[in-house]
Amino acid sequence: MSLKIKELKKNFPIFEHNPNLIYLDTTASSLKNNLAIEAVNHYYSHYGVNVHRGVYNLSYEATKLYEDARETIANFINARNDEIIFTRGTTASLNMIAASYLSKLKPGDEIITSELEHHSSFLPWLNVSKKTGAKLKFVKLNEYGDLTVEEFKKVLTNKTKVVALTYISNVMGRIQPIKPIIELAKQQGAFTLIDAAQASAHFKIDVEDLGCDALAFSGHKMTGPTGIGVLYLNNEVGSSIEPIEFGGEMVQTVEKDSAIYKQAPIKFEAGTPIISGAIGLGKTVEFILNIGFDKIENHIKKIYDYTIDKLRKIDGITIYNKKSDTGIITFNIDDVHPHDAATLFDKNGISIRAGEHCAQLIVKWLGQTATLRASFYIYNDYADANKFISTVIETRDFFRKF
Ligand SMILES: Cc1ncc(COP(=O)(O)O)c(C=O)c1O
Incomplete structure (x- = not known):
C-alpha cells in the first residue's frame, strides 16, 4: 500500500497555516508532526x-x-x-x-x-x-x-x-x-x-x-x-x-x-x-x-525517480550527486548563482536550500563553492515535483535573458 499524502499531510499542522507550502528542505530540518x-x-x-x-x-x-x-x-x-x-x-x-x-x-x-x-x-x-x-x-x-x-x-x-x-x-x-x-x-x-x-x-x-x-x-x-x-x-x-x-x-x-x-x-x-x-x-x-519505513522509502523513491528523470532531461542543469538513496538532489542551474535561484524558487512557494550545506569539504570536492539542494520526504507529492521542475526551467530561462 502506498502513502496517502493528502491524509498524511493532516499530521503536519504547518499545512493548515501554509496550505500551498512546497517544502523541499527536509535535509536541513523536516516539518514537525502533530503527535x-x-x-x-x-x-x-x-x-x-x-x-x-x-x-x-x-x-x-x-x-x-x-x-x-x-x-x-x-x-x-x-x-x-x-x-x-x-x-x-x-x-x-x-x-x-x-x-x-x-x-x-x-x-x-x-x-x-x-x-x-x-x-x-x-x-x-x-x-x-x-x-x-x-x-x-x-x-x-x-x-x-x-x-x-x-x-x-x-x-x-x-x-x-x-x-x-x-x-x-x-x-x-x-x-x-x-x-x-x-x-x-x-x-x-x-x-x-x-x-x-x-x-x-x-x-x-x-x-x-x-x-x-x-x-x-x-x-x-x-x-x-x-x-x-x-x-x-x-x-x-x-x-x-x-x-x-x-x-x-x-x-x-x-x-x-x-x-x-x-x-x-x-x-x-x-x-x-x-x-x-x-x-x-x-x-x-x-x-x-506507525507509517513504516517501507512505505516512507517507497514513497520517497517514487517521487525522487520521477523528479530526477525529468530534471536530467532539462538542458543547462548540472546534477552533482549520482542516484541518491534519500531523495536528495544536489544541482546547479548553469551560470545562475544558487542564492539567486533559491530566491526565485521562494517566489513560487518552494523552500529549497542554497549554499555550502555546512559541508564545505564535499562541496569543494565537487569543484563548487555553492549548490542548490532539493530534498523530498513523506509530505511531498507529484504536484510538488512538477512545480519544482517548472520552476527550474523558469529560473534557467529568466537568467538566460541577461
Ligand atoms: C549529515 C549531518 N550531520 C550532522 C548534522 C548536524 O545536525 P544538527 O544540526 O541537528 O546538530 C547535519 C545537519 O544538517 C547533517 O545533515
Missing part, C-alpha cells in the same frame, strides 16, 4: 516539572514519560536504555565524544575522517587534532563521492584510535558502507563514531548489527522537535568516556576534593535535561514507525 507537538504541549501543560529529582507524584510521572521515551528510542535503534543519552542534537553528541578524546590522544595517534563529513562531524576532530597532535587521515572518495572499504583499508593502521564517519552525507544523499568499515576499525581497536543525522529518518538503524561504539542523530530531521538529539554510546565503552559537562544529577557522591559520577546515561546528562524534547522525540519515533 510530537501535542506530546510537548501535554508535558508543559500537565507536568512542566523536573525529572529524577522530585519525590512528589508529578515528578514521578514526568520521569516516567522521559524514561519511556528513552526506551522507545532504545528499541528504535536496537540499543539498551542505558546506551541512549539525550543531547541537544547530532552536533552536541559528536562534540561530546570528540571533547572526551582531547585528553586521550597524543602525537602519533590517528583519526580517520572523510571529505563527506558535515562540519559537525569534521570540525570537532580537526580541533582534537590541532590540540593533541593526533593526525587526521582522509578516506579517499571514489568517483561518485562514496567511501569504499578498499580506500578505508589504505588509511587504517595500528595507530588509528578514532574512526568518525557519516552514514549518509547531507549533500550526496547516499548510504555509505559503514558496517564493514566499523568491523575493520574494531579489529584495530579504534573507537567508531557514526553520524546518522541523515539516516535516522530513512531506515531502521540497528546499532547492535552495525557494531559501532557511538552513533548520533537529531529529532528535528525526523519530523520531531528541535533541540533534542541522541548519542548512542555502547555500554561496554561508556565507562571509558569522560563526561564533558558537570552539574546536577550526574553525580553520586561529592567531596571537597573528589566526586564519583553516576553510570551512563545519567553521567552524560548534567543539569535539567531536555524533557519536553525527549518526550517529543519518543512520539516522533512512534509516528515514523
Whole structure:
C-alpha cells in the first residue's frame, strides 16, 4: 500500500497555516508532526516539572514519560536504555565524544575522517587534532563521492584510535558502507563514531548489527522537535568516556576534593535535561514507525525517480550527486548563482536550500563553492515535483535573458 499524502499531510499542522507550502528542505530540518507537538504541549501543560529529582507524584510521572521515551528510542535503534543519552542534537553528541578524546590522544595517534563529513562531524576532530597532535587521515572518495572499504583499508593502521564517519552525507544523499568499515576499525581497536543525522529518518538503524561504539542523530530531521538529539554510546565503552559537562544529577557522591559520577546515561546528562524534547522525540519515533519505513522509502523513491528523470532531461542543469538513496538532489542551474535561484524558487512557494550545506569539504570536492539542494520526504507529492521542475526551467530561462 502506498502513502496517502493528502491524509498524511493532516499530521503536519504547518499545512493548515501554509496550505500551498512546497517544502523541499527536509535535509536541513523536516516539518514537525502533530503527535510530537501535542506530546510537548501535554508535558508543559500537565507536568512542566523536573525529572529524577522530585519525590512528589508529578515528578514521578514526568520521569516516567522521559524514561519511556528513552526506551522507545532504545528499541528504535536496537540499543539498551542505558546506551541512549539525550543531547541537544547530532552536533552536541559528536562534540561530546570528540571533547572526551582531547585528553586521550597524543602525537602519533590517528583519526580517520572523510571529505563527506558535515562540519559537525569534521570540525570537532580537526580541533582534537590541532590540540593533541593526533593526525587526521582522509578516506579517499571514489568517483561518485562514496567511501569504499578498499580506500578505508589504505588509511587504517595500528595507530588509528578514532574512526568518525557519516552514514549518509547531507549533500550526496547516499548510504555509505559503514558496517564493514566499523568491523575493520574494531579489529584495530579504534573507537567508531557514526553520524546518522541523515539516516535516522530513512531506515531502521540497528546499532547492535552495525557494531559501532557511538552513533548520533537529531529529532528535528525526523519530523520531531528541535533541540533534542541522541548519542548512542555502547555500554561496554561508556565507562571509558569522560563526561564533558558537570552539574546536577550526574553525580553520586561529592567531596571537597573528589566526586564519583553516576553510570551512563545519567553521567552524560548534567543539569535539567531536555524533557519536553525527549518526550517529543519518543512520539516522533512512534509516528515514523506507525507509517513504516517501507512505505516512507517507497514513497520517497517514487517521487525522487520521477523528479530526477525529468530534471536530467532539462538542458543547462548540472546534477552533482549520482542516484541518491534519500531523495536528495544536489544541482546547479548553469551560470545562475544558487542564492539567486533559491530566491526565485521562494517566489513560487518552494523552500529549497542554497549554499555550502555546512559541508564545505564535499562541496569543494565537487569543484563548487555553492549548490542548490532539493530534498523530498513523506509530505511531498507529484504536484510538488512538477512545480519544482517548472520552476527550474523558469529560473534557467529568466537568467538566460541577461
Ligand atoms: C549529515 C549531518 N550531520 C550532522 C548534522 C548536524 O545536525 P544538527 O544540526 O541537528 O546538530 C547535519 C545537519 O544538517 C547533517 O545533515
